[in-house]
Amino acid sequence: MFHCDVVDVAKNKITLEKAQAFIESHKCGASLFFIGTVRDNNNDKTVTGITYDSHDGMVKKSFEEIFDEANKTLQLQHPVAFVEHAKGYVPLGGISVVIAVACKHRAQVYEFSRYIIEEIKKRTPIWKKEHYINEETSWLDGKKIEAK
């Protein structure tokens, strides 16, 4: 079972309650929550928030591919995952991403969660514009995407 979405935070919220309700399963004995949040410092600059931009269609496609790959690569038993990423302005301490996973046994949830976030970083078209205390902003450098 898999749920993914890009959440426009000006209109909706990413909540752990929703993630927990989705991943609950009597077939799973372990669940794990990863929460990405906006921190106050990057490259020696004081950060006040981040605006996330997203190509929603590619992002959802990428999340689905990552879930399928994780399932095959890690040979997961009863995998369940919930992935939501923010789009729009997220203030300091706000949630940028939630990855909630569940599996039959505990060892697999650590691998599963880690696999998803690392692959998102490598290939999912999401961009960050940092906002600083002096009201300046800067798009962060990223990784070039190549055609398959």
Added chain:
Amino acid sequence: MKIKIELFGAARDFANDNILELKIENQTNIKGIRENLLQWLQKKHPNNSTYSNIVKNSAFCDENNEIVHDDYLVSKEQKLCIIPPIGGG
């Protein structure tokens, strides 16, 4: 013919609108579209190396949400998206 380029990430700073329109020859490949976009930038933002580097390091995706190779030929009026280097999470 005309094509549309939807802007994302740092490329959003190229224009006030999120979509640019470029005139291209029929059967132009992505490499040619990149050159065309660089020429457009040179007119709008002369000698802006930050913007030109974004274009040089960006991929392009088609209407099926697939990243296309540099030799992909554009033979009809369509929308492409510019995909600058990514870094979410």
